[in-house]
Amino acid sequence: MTATHHNTPDLFALSEIHGPVLRPGEDGYAEEVAGFNLAALHTPDVVVGATGVDDVVTALRWASATGTPVAVQATGHGANFPIDHGLLISTARMTDVRIDPRERLATVAAGAKWRHVLDAAAPHGLAALTGTSTDAGAVGYTLGGGLPVMGRAYGYATDLVRSFQVVTPDGTLREADPDHEAELFWALRGGKGNVGVVTSMVFELLPLTTVLGGAVHSPGEHAETVLRNWTEWTRTVPDEMCSAFALLRLPPIPEIPEPLRGGFWARVAVAWPGDPAEGERLLAPIRAAAPVEVDTVEEMPYAALDRIHLEPQDPLPARESCALLRDLTPDAIRAFLDQVGPDVTDCPLLMAELRHMGGALSRPARQDDAICARDALYILETVGVLAAPPAAAAIERATASLHEAMAPYGTGRTMINIHGTPGDESDRARAWTPEVYDRLRKDKSVYDPANLLRFGHTVPMAS
Known part of the structure; x- marks a missing residue:
């Protein structure tokens, strides 16, 4: 039945x-x-x-x-x-993490969070390519490509995956790596959950113990100055400098520390794995661009990476979306500020962020994968908190309006992990190029011919 x-x-x-x-x-x-x-x-x-x-x-x-x-x-x-x-x-109970310090490898079960991985790797002087919150699941994040805080320096999380253990929808347990089930291995690196349920994965770790990281916050009225200076700065910094500009409209709630609580801020978040003194020197133009009220940049243990972006720690109802951008031209900056800048007094978005891509994120993968973001120089991400129905409607309108305004500067694609609520087939397809999308559909037909995995951001089978 x-x-x-x-x-x-x-x-x-x-x-x-x-x-x-x-x-x-x-x-x-x-x-x-x-x-x-x-x-x-x-x-x-x-x-x-x-x-x-x-x-x-x-x-x-x-x-x-x-x-x-x-x-x-x-x-x-x-x-x-x-x-x-x-x-x-x-899979929340499947949290096993095993570290092989000699080979610098981690074997991580389906429900393990990045926090579990970092805590296991840190005593060995090793680190993993995590995102902005270590409370997120390592496997789901990696299946979507995995856009790390340190991405410009080291690439995507999928770039370091050696193998997956995966159960296909018919109940068959398989091992997928470049030499065994190679097509399945391809589809799992950037194709999300379209072809099976991953029960564990093995990936490489980095010999990294500390980073220079944190954020420089200026009052929101300086948004244009900070954004224009940050954009020019991103064209000059080494690949290892990872950064993001964000406009934050923070609610007056106890979970947000003073003096950020309840404020409107222009934030530049940075992460630098090299010599801290050199990182401080590189950061000087950002600190000089506008008055700085809160500066949290410091040398920190890699395992403390959560301090950089200060993601929410407690569950909440959120609407997120993203768009990959070819570049940030003066017209693109103007379009962004016209939608979410300081003159928009009723903007309902908690965050509108522009993250610097390029560097290792633009280099070809060692093995072909389903990631379709290597041609983007920046990525736009928005987050709104759906506190009440009127807020939800306003967030939808603001999100749609911003994306429409930024469309002329985009690649036409998204990243699946932060795509947001998947719409119709044409909307879902935006996470991939037409060629990759067609290949995923063929793989879906092979590994899930009954289309059992049909929830979330899935693709249809090939006709």
Whole structure:
């Protein structure tokens, strides 16, 4: 029997699962389906709290036999699509991390957060290519390509992946690397969750213990001066200098430290893995561009990377979006400021950020992958907090208006992890070039011919 909104398939075959198997209304169900992004409220017919590979295999074999659609969640940081039926596999209990310091490799289970990885690697003087929040799941982040804080210096997270252990929708456990299941390996590096459920991955670590990192905050009325100076500065700095400009409209809540709380700020966040004195010298033009009220740039342990962007630590309902930009011309800067700058007094967006790409992010991958962002020099990202229905509508309007204004300066593509709520097929396709999109559709037809993995940012099968 196929899962629907009104009836759930017989769960007897799931009795072999070691973790909880829960249906709506049962104790623990709400907690099991909840993710970090509260904007996506999941209501699957059944949720499996997988404790290991065997549970994932059993769950997928059951789904395949019953024709039940499947979704996967570890932390829910990237959740932007509510799951309203079918089976949800939660991998949050699968947090094992093993470090091989001699080979500089990490083996990471499906539900491990980047915080788990950094804490395990740091005692060996090693580091991983994490994003702006170490509370995010390592596997889901990497499947979407993985845009690290240190990306200009070291590339995408997928660039360091050696292999995946993955269960395809028919319940078959496979090992994928450049020499075995090479097409599956390709699709998993930038193609997100279209072809299987990854239960673990092996990737290279970096011999990195400290970075110069933090952010320089100027009052928001100086946004234009800071942005124009930052843009020119990005054209001169070495590849190892990683930075982002953001306009922040911060709410007056206790979670935000003073004096940032409740303010409008122009922020330049930086991360530099080289000599700290050289990093300080490089940063001088940014500090001199406008009055600085808060300066948190310091030499810090790599494992303290969260201090740079100060992402929210508690779950919240958020709407995010992104667009890859070819360049930031004077006209592009003007278009950006006209939409979200200091003259827009009713802007509802928590953050509008421009991150510097290029450097190692523009270099060809060692092995072909599904990432389609290597031609972008910048990326635009917006975040709005959906506190109430009127706010949600205003955030949608502001987001659409900003992206429309910036479209002439874009590549036409997005990055899948921060694409936001997936729309129709043409909208989803924007995460890839037409060639890569067609190849992913063919792989989808091979590995998921029943289209069980249909939730979230998925592609249709080849016709």
